[in-house]
Amino acid sequence: MKIAVVGTGGVGAFYGARLAQSGQELWCLARSDYDVVKARGGYWINDHFHHLPRTLVPVNLAKSPEEIGCCDLVFVALKTTANDNYERLIRPLVGENTLIVPAQNGLGNVEALAKLFGREKIIGAITYCTLVRIAPGEIETFGRTDLWLAEVSGGPRERTFALAKIFENAGLPTCVKDSLDEILWKKLCWNIPFNGLCVAYNMNCGEMLADPEREACAWRLLEETQAAARVCGVAIPREHLEEQMDYTKKYCAQYLPSTLLDLRAGRALEVESIWGEPLRRGNAAGLPLPELSKLYKKLKQLSEKI
Numbered sequence: 001m002k003i004a005v006v007g008t009g010g011v012g013a014f015y016g017a018r019l020a021q022s023g024q025e026l027w028c029l030a031r032s033d034y035d036v037v038k039a040r041g042g043y044w045i046n047d048h049f050h051h052l053p054r055t056l057v058p059v060n061l062a063k064s065p066e067e068i069g070c071c072d073l074v075f076v077a078l079k080t081t082a083n084d085n086y087e088r089l090i091r092p093l094v095g096e097n098t099l100i101v102p103a104q105n106g107l108g109n110v111e112a113l114a115k116l117f118g119r120e121k122i123i124g125a126i127t128y129c130t131l132v133r134i135a136p137g138e139i140e141t142f143g144r145t146d147l148w149l150a151e152v153s154g155g156p157r158e159r160t161f162a163l164a165k166i167f168e169n170a171g172l173p174t175c176v177k178d179s180l181d182e183i184l185w186k187k188l189c190w191n192i193p194f195n196g197l198c199v200a201y202n203m204n205c206g207e208m209l210a211d212p213e214r215e216a217c218a219w220r221l222l223e224e225t226q227a228a229a230r231v232c233g234v235a236i237p238r239e240h241l242e243e244q245m246d247y248t249k250k251y252c253a254q255y256l257p258s259t260l261l262d263l264r265a266g267r268a269l270e271v272e273s274i275w276g277e278p279l280r281r282g283n284a285a286g287l288p289l290p291e292l293s294k295l296y297k298k299l300k301q302l303s304e305k306i
Contacts, residue, residue, distance in 0.1 A: 001024050001025065001072045001073060001166065002024075002025045002027070002070075002071045002072050002073075003016075003019055003024050003025065003026050003027065003071060003072065003073045003074075003075060004027045004028075004029060004065070004068050004071045004073070004074050004075070004093045005019075005026070005027070005028045005029065005075045005077060006029045006065075006074060006075070006076050006077065006078055006089050006090060006093070007029075007076060007077035007078035007079065007082070008028045008029065008030050008031075008033060008077070009077065009079070009133050009258070010129075010131035010132055010133040010139050010258060011077040011103060011127055011129060011131055012028070012075070012077030012078075013028065013033075013043050013133065013137070013139050014043075014045060014129070014131050014139045014141060014145065015075060015077065015103075015127075015145075015147075015167075015170075015172065016028045016043070016059055016075070017042070017043045017045050017057035017059060017139070018057075018170040018171055018172050019075075019166075019167075019170045019172075020057055020058065020059045020060075021057055021170065021171075022166075022169050022170035022171070024166070024170070025060070026059055026060060027059075027060045027061070027062055027068045027071070028059050028060065028061055028062070029062055029063075029064075029065055029068065029089065030061050030062070030063070031063070032136070033136045033137045034061060034063055036136040036137045037059075037061055037136070037137035038061050040056070040137060041056065041058055042056045042057045042058040042059055042137075043056070043057050043059060043137050043138070043139060044056055044057075044135075044137060044138040044139070045057055045139055045141075046134075046138070046139065046140040046141070047141050048140065048141060048142050049130075049141050049142055049143050049144065049145075049251075064092075065088075065089055065090065065091070065092035065093050066092045068092070068093060069092065069093070070092075070093065070094070070095035070098065071093045071094075071095070071098055072097070072098060072099065073098070073099050073100075073101065073163070073166075074090060074093050074094065074098060074099070074100045074101065075101050075103065076090065076100060076101065076102040076103065076104060076109075076113070077103050077104070078104060079104075079258075079262070079267075079268070079270055080104050080105060080106055080108075080109060080270045080272070080273035080274075081267075081268040081269070081270055083104075083109065083112055083273075086112065086113060086116055087116060090113075090116075090117070091116070094117060094121070098121060099121060099122075099123055099159070099163065100113060100117060100121050100122050100123075101122075101123050101124075101125045101149070101163070102122065102124065102125065103125040103126060103127050103147070104273070105187070105191055105270055105273055105274050106184075106188070106191070106270060106272075106273025106274040106275075106277055106278070107184060107188075107273060107277040107278060107281065108272075108273055108277050109273065110122060110124050110152060110180065114152065119152045119153065122152050123149055123150070123151060123152070123159070123160060123163060124149070124150050124151070124152055124180040124183065124184070125147060125148065125149050125150075125183075126147075126148050126183050126184060126186075126187040127145070127146065127147050127148075128144060128145075128146040128147075128148070128187070128190070129141065129143065129144065129145040129146065130142045130143035130144075130251060130252055130255045131145065132255070132256060132258075132261070133261075142251060142252070142254065142255060143247070143251040143252065143255075144173070144251075145172055145173065146173045146174070146175070147164075147167055147172055147173065147174045147175070148174070148175050148176075148177050148183045148187075149163060149164055149174060149175070149176050149177065150176070150177040150178065150179055150180040150182070150183050151180065152180055153180075155178050156176045156177075156178065160176050161176055164176050179234070181232070181233065181234050182234050182236075185225070185228075185229035185232070185234045185236060185278075186229075186236060186240055188225050188229075188274070188278055189222055189225050189226065189229075189236065189240060189241060189244050190244045190248070191257075191274050192221050192222075192224075192225045192274065192275060192278065192292065192295075193217075193218040193219075193221035193222050193225070193244075194208070194218060194244070194248050194252070194257065195257040195258075195259050195260070195274065196221065196259075196274070196275060196295050196299060197214060197217060197218055197221070197295070198256070198257050198259075198260045199257070199259050199260050199263055199269070199299055199302065200295060200298050200299065200302075201214065202260065202263070202264075203260075204252075204253070204254055204255060204256050204260075205248050205252040205253060205254075205255045205257070206249075206252070206253030206254060206255075209248065209249060217291065218245070219241075219245070220291045221291050221292060221295065222241045222244065222245070223241070224282075224289050224290075224291050224292050225278065225292070226238075226241060227282070227287060227289070228278055228279075228281065228282030228285075228287055228289060228292070231282060231285035231286070231287050232281050232282070232285060259274070263302060263306070266306055267306070268303065268306060269299060269302065269303040269306070271296070271299045271300050271303045275292065275295060275296040275299055276296055276300075278292065279292050279293060279296050
């Protein structure tokens with residue numbers, strides 16, 4: 001299968017490297033890291049979670065989508081701040097039978113892609129992973145790298161399970177889920193409180209949760225996210241919230257969320273997709289969401305200073 005990865009930060013580079021190792025024809029659309037990765041011959045992968053040695057993984061690189069051409073699968077790992085580039089970066093990769101898998105944070109990404117390419121070409125995805133791009137073309141992971149897949153509408157299909165098998169064969173644990181809305185809102189149960197508060201306080205996860213009041217705020221945000229999901233038609237059990245807190249405490253103490261890295265590097269922040277859109281949808285359904293509103297305002301102010 002010919003696969004293109006669009007967006008080669010931590011998630012894109014790691015998933016691309018694993019797919020390349022599994023024998024797929026893998027192309028990375030690399031921009032800022034192109035020269036470094038090309039000269040080195042691949043991506044450095046540091047998998048601390050599985051206690052694997054630092055490994056250099058060769059991949060095919062391209063500076064433009066036209067160099068790659070039509071693919072069977074396009075894995076989109078762009079930051080949502082780059083969604084205005086969908087047409088330019090993805091259109092040259094798409095043919096009649098191409099599948100597009102957006103593994104992006106927040107809400108609204110699938111709808112934007114569907115307007116351009118049609119709903120039938122898209123299988124939604126989210127990743128649960130503690131991946132960090134520590135240097136150009138070098139990725140570290142400290143925890144799980146789970147992928148959840150779901151069709152845009154309706155339940156799983158044969159193609160969903162076939163796609164899951166491709167990722168599984170690359171050593172990437174993958175689950176097929178019944179509802180795209182459910183997996184997107186469940187991922188927000190991590191991103192909204194933990195990613196958001198780490199950015200607001202400019203701290204890693206462990207430092208942020210070390211203070212009882214910040215931990216209490218994280219719980220309030222978890223519960224507001226659960227409530228917003230509910231008024232939008234998605235039931236999230238309390239156990240899922242507890243899992244997010246427990247996992248973050250156990251595995252993410254030293255983790256710097258990607259949005260915090262963006263803030264420190266002076267890059268645009270994914271404020272609207274992760275915090276703004278869930279807030280707007282909850283408010284539109286009559287839910288006040290005071291903690292999320294306050295956090296969104298703070299993150300927007302930080303973003304506007306960049």
